[in-house]
Amino acid sequence: xxxxxxKIWEAHEVSGDLIYIDLHLVHxxxxxxxxxxxxxxxxxxxxxxKTLATADHNVPTDGTMAARLIAxxxxxxxxxxxxxxxxxxxxxxxxxxxxxxxxxxVIGPELGVTQPGMTIVCGDSHTSTHGAFGAxxxxxxxxxxxxxxxxxxxxxxxxxxxxISYSGELGxxxxxxxxxxxxxxxxxxxxxxxxxxxxxxxxxxSLSMPGRMTVCNMTIEGGGRAGxxxxxxxxxxxxxxxxxxxxxxxAAVERWRELPxxxxxxxxxxxxxxxxxxxxxxxxxxNPSMVVEVTDRVPDPAAMDSPADREAAERAxxxxxxxxxxxxxxxxxxxxxxxxxxxxxxxxxxEAAAIVDGRQVADSVRAMxxxxxxxxxxxAEAEGLHDVFRxxxxxxxxxxxxMCLGMNPDILAEGERCASTSNRNFEGRxxxxxxxxxxxxxxxxxxxxxxxxxxxxxxx
Amino acid sequence: xxxxxxxEGRVSVLDRADVDTDQIIPKQxxxxxxxxxxxxxxxxxxxRDGEIELEPNPILVTGRNFGCGSSREHAPWALEDFGFQAxxxxxxxxxxxxxxxxxxxxxxxxxxxxxxxxxxxGEARIDVDDETVxxxxxxxEFEVEPHVKHRLLNGLDDIGITLxxxxxxxxxxxxxxxxxxxxxTAL
Numbered sequence: 129x130x131x132x133x134x135k136i137w138e139a140h141e142v143s144g145d146l147i148y149i150d151l152h153l154v155h156x157x158x159x160x161x162x163x164x165x166x167x168x169x170x171x172x173x174x175x176x177x178k179t180l181a182t183a184d185h186n187v188p189t190d191g192t193m194a195a196r197l198i199a200x201x202x203x204x205x206x207x208x209x210x211x212x213x214x215x216x217x218x219x220x221x222x223x224x225x226x227x228x229x230x231x232x233x234v235i236g237p238e239l240g241v242t243q244p245g246m247t248i249v250c251g252d253s254h255t256s257t258h259g260a261f262g263a264x265x266x267x268x269x270x271x272x273x274x275x276x277x278x279x280x281x282x283x284x285x286x287x288x289x290x291x292i293s294y295s296g297e298l299g300x301x302x303x304x305x306x307x308x309x310x311x312x313x314x315x316x317x318x319x320x321x322x323x324x325x326x327x328x329x330x331x332x333x334s335l336s337m338p339g340r341m342t343v344c345n346m347t348i349e350g351g352g353r354a355g356x357x358x359x360x361x362x363x364x365x366x367x368x369x370x371x372x373x374x375x376x377x378x379a380a381v382e383r384w385r386e387l388p389x390x391x392x393x394x395x396x397x398x399x400x401x402x403x404x405x406x407x408x409x410x411x412x413x414x415n416p417s418m419v420v421e422v423t424d425r426v427p428d429p430a431a432m433d434s435p436a437d438r439e440a441a442e443r444a445x446x447x448x449x450x451x452x453x454x455x456x457x458x459x460x461x462x463x464x465x466x467x468x469x470x471x472x473x474x475x476x477x478x479e480a481a482a483i484v485d486g487r488q489v490a491d492s493v494r495a496m497x498x499x500x501x502x503x504x505x506x507x508a509e510a511e512g513l514h515d516v517f518r519x520x521x522x523x524x525x526x527x528x529x530x531m532c533l534g535m536n537p538d539i540l541a542e543g544e545r546c547a548s549t550s551n552r553n554f555e556g557r558x559x560x561x562x563x564x565x566x567x568x569x570x571x572x573x574x575x576x577x578x579x580x581x582x583x584x585x586x587x588x
Numbered sequence: 589x590x591x592x593x594x595x596e597g598r599v600s601v602l603d604r605a606d607v608d609t610d611q612i613i614p615k616q617x618x619x620x621x622x623x624x625x626x627x628x629x630x631x632x633x634x635x636r637d638g639e640i641e642l643e644p645n646p647i648l649v650t651g652r653n654f655g656c657g658s659s660r661e662h663a664p665w666a667l668e669d670f671g672f673q674a675x676x677x678x679x680x681x682x683x684x685x686x687x688x689x690x691x692x693x694x695x696x697x698x699x700x701x702x703x704x705x706x707x708x709x710g711e712a713r714i715d716v717d718d719e720t721v722x723x724x725x726x727x728x729e730f731e732v733e734p735h736v737k738h739r740l741l742n743g744l745d746d747i748g749i750t751l752x753x754x755x756x757x758x759x760x761x762x763x764x765x766x767x768x769x770x771x772x773t774a775l
Contacts, residue, residue: 322682
């Protein structure tokens with residue numbers, strides 16, 4: 129009896145602690161030094177046919193459609209360096225201007241290169257996203273990027289395994305984002321460290337692929353090495369017909385059906401969560417575990433047991449400019465950001481559009497929507513979602529990481545407060561002095577309309 | 589990577605838990621395409637805003653879950669370039685820990701109490717081979733994976749070691765192990 133992680137790991141063991149990598153995704157920020165390393169050592173790139181690159185972190189979302197036109201010099205150099213490196217080493221690249229460009233964790237699944245049973249790495253911690261397909265996917269550092277470029281393998285200590293089982297069903301208005309935020313709130317930012325985490329149970333099985341991707345995406349915010357969900361009909365239907373789908377699709381599906389954890393398989397750690405008890409969540413602090421239900425209030429550090437938690441909470445509240453005891457629904461964002469590898473897929477945009485349709489963004493709020501990829505943008509425009517957003521007063525932008533991490537012109541000003549569908553509320557993440565509240569797309573959309581957080585369940 | 593066996597000297601203390609890599613090296617410094625020169629940007633906002641002071645001593649002692657967040661290797665690069673040779677903490681984020689070992693920056697895990705003792709002692713001696721941290725308060729043991737220790741002690745590059753084993757990779761690919769997944773160059 130084996131769990132899914134064990135099956136995938138063991139099928140990729142080359143020797144000892146060396147595992148084979150089926151797909152290496154590359155972007156401009158964590159790869160230049162790795163390509164340099166190859167050049168310095170005179171090493172070839174072993175498998176360009178298992179490597180795929182895009183430009184996402186640095187790209188402006190204002191309609192700049194070629195690397196040479198990027199105004200910021202350092203960003204331009206980084207994207208142009210990626211283009212040169214991919215050309216030199218024969219790596220397929222969807223750079224700025226390509227209709228397949230987008231956030232690396234959005235385009236992988238979209239092209240169908242992300243498939244069940246694979247090992248997938250990328251120099252980006254949110255690579256855990258791809259585990260939604262029943263793949264083993266995790267983020268690596270630049271030295272490891274170079275290692276994979278050179279060897280198509282990775283030296284890895286085998287992680288422990290954890291299963292988080294969700295019973296019941298998510299309530300109306302409660303989304304996969306709320307499910308994972310609530311989980312991290314319970315386990316802490318280090319709660320999954322050292323583990324490959326399998327999300328299981330009825331509430332997870334009923335999620336769409338984008339929902340599953342949102343959940344697996346934020347595994348790293350709980351410290352998990354990888355997040356995974358067993359592949360099923362929902363998974364197979366997503367992959368079917370995509371550009372990189374296997375030619376003999378039925379044979380592939382037969383293999384993929386063997387992947388889910390065997391009944392009775394064991395895990396090093398088991399956690400149970402009642403999905404039915406989860407509410408829409410809003411973060412109040414400076415890491416994703418500092419989160420409460422929207423109906424709650426900003427916590428009081430004085431009521432916390434451990435001195436370390438108390439001190440961290442006090443510092444977080446000072447940074448966030450919040451008073452203990454303030455109802456979350458009285459907090460008023462200045463900005464709203466709908467996008468990022470966590471929540472920028474077409475389904476996310478549809479959900480947000482349904483909330484804003486026929487309404488207007490509050491005068492006090494500047495709101496923007498940044499599709500995760502050029503393909504998402506095209507689909508959304510074909511459905512007229514861009515008109516819905518623009519009509520409500522949202523900015524409609526080009527694909528990229530945008531305001532998730534402030535490496536491009538989309539940043540918060542000092543002291544600005546943002547309702548964001550991204551994944552990290554660390555100090556300065558969205559711009560120095562910026563204050564981030566992580567929420568679901570629905571909650572972000574509603575906050576844009578009302579000018580403060582609202583319990584989205586009241587709107588349905 | 590240069591070999592490390594003994595790290596000895598004064599201790600800097602950053603008494604915070606869950607320090608994320610966005611604080612260690614803020615995003616605006618990730619745009620450089622070089623591997624060196626990140627030290628001056630270490631904890632850029634916290635130091636510039638006067639929130640913390642840090643001496644470039646050989647050893648940094650800090651709180652649990654150090655290095656959480658992004659996979660940016662720029663974080664260990666910055667810590668090493670600043671002058672640290674070892675980071676001592678009750679726990680580390682996985683990717684950060686791995687990144688440190690790849691560049692010869694020693695991450696040593698000690699219990700909370702022992703971390704505090706090393707911080708209070710102000711000076712320590714870390715022996716990688718013996719897996720011990722010695723300070724005025726005593727001798728504390730930590731663990732390093734054998735293959736990581738071997739690389740650290742000898743300053744070995746992981747890629748070189750793996751390529752010595754290229755026959756195993758060839759065999760894995762030859763036996764059909766590499767047939768999973770799409771051909772990206774055919775898209």
